[in-house]
Amino acid sequence: MHIMEGFLPWQWCVVWWLIALPCLAFGVWQLKKVMEKDREALPLLGVTGGFIFILSSLKLPSVTGSCSHPTGTGLSAICFGPWVTSVICAIVLLFQALFLAHGGLSVLGANIVSMGIVGPLVGYTIYRLLKDTSVNIYLTVFLVTALADMFTYVTTSLELALAYPAEVGGFASSFVMFLAIFAVTQVPLAIVEGIVLALVFKYIVALKPDILIRMKIFSEKQINAARGDA
Amino acid sequence: MAQKYFLEILAVVAVLVFCGLFLYTSSTMTGAEFAGSDNVGSGLIAQLSGKSVESFTPLIPQYEPPSGEIESCLFALQAALGGIFVGGVFGFWLGQSRREIVTENM
Secondary structure (H helix, E strand, C coil): CCCCCCCCCHHHHHHHHHHHHHHHHHHHHHHHHHHHHCCCHHHHHHHHHHHHHHHCCCCEECCCCEEECCCCCHHHHHHHHHHHHHHHHHHHHHHHHHHCCCCCCCCHHHHHHHHHHHHHHHHHHHHHHHHCCCCCHHHHHHHHHHHHHHHHHHHHHHHHHHHCCECCCHHHHHHHHHHHHHHHHHHHHHHHHHHHHHHHHHHHHHHCHHHHHHCCCCCHHHHHHHHHHC | CCCCCHHHHHHHHHHHHHHHHHHHHHHHCCCCCCEEHHHHHHHHHHHHHCCCHHHCCCCCCCCCCCCHHHHHHHHHHHHHHHHHHHHHHHHHHHHHHHHHHHHHHC
């Protein structure tokens, strides 16, 4: 999902930075508040953030004959919301921009918007919609992580299509072309990521159910039911 | 049993199917180079804008890993860092829950 340094006109770099910066500032503020309220939240942040570090470094082959990486942002979006997740993503993306030539400083804003803001925001919306329903919590985690991953790549396609509309068919036709590269490659990766992170969530539920209940991530009844049957 | 470990079994099956798909595509598909989709995307940008890929130069100068070895080293470092966080916290939680059991029994 990295847009490479130099491949986005500077006007668009500025636009995406302007969108990303307030979100990051809000995320830092929220992060401070969470930490002040509950020190036990720090280990949970370590686990969810750790998975973003691990998963976003794995470039996996896909059915389209090219490679792409999962994002791992779903768990953090569920536990801490999309804005705190943006801050973690910004750290990972900055590391990759500085040392790996994946993305770059000028396109960092655009990459933060796709991986750190839109993806987690979509995931968080799904979590809020399913949270108080009878849907199994592991199914919720699966849907949130898989779709947060997918929409990261849809956003990258959108960002590129806006900057590079096709001569014939304009924005829509180049959006479809970028989707064919980024989103189609991502489908199997997103499904596997969703299943793996649902499994990870099972272990969090087994080891530390009280933190999930105290932070009101899921209700006590849902957590107890999940511990009983899975 | 199957119910209790449903997610574990599903994860193993998903990973196996994923590997199977990879082996299938890599042996049947012609022209599958398994390059990064980032690079494929950059190729399309070049095609759409009618410029060559080489003509896109960084707006802000950046460090590039001199070889694939160094790049994979840095990626491994990133994953290791994440692994330390995850493993450390799971161990911490496990220890916490053990301690609770011990104090309850005293």
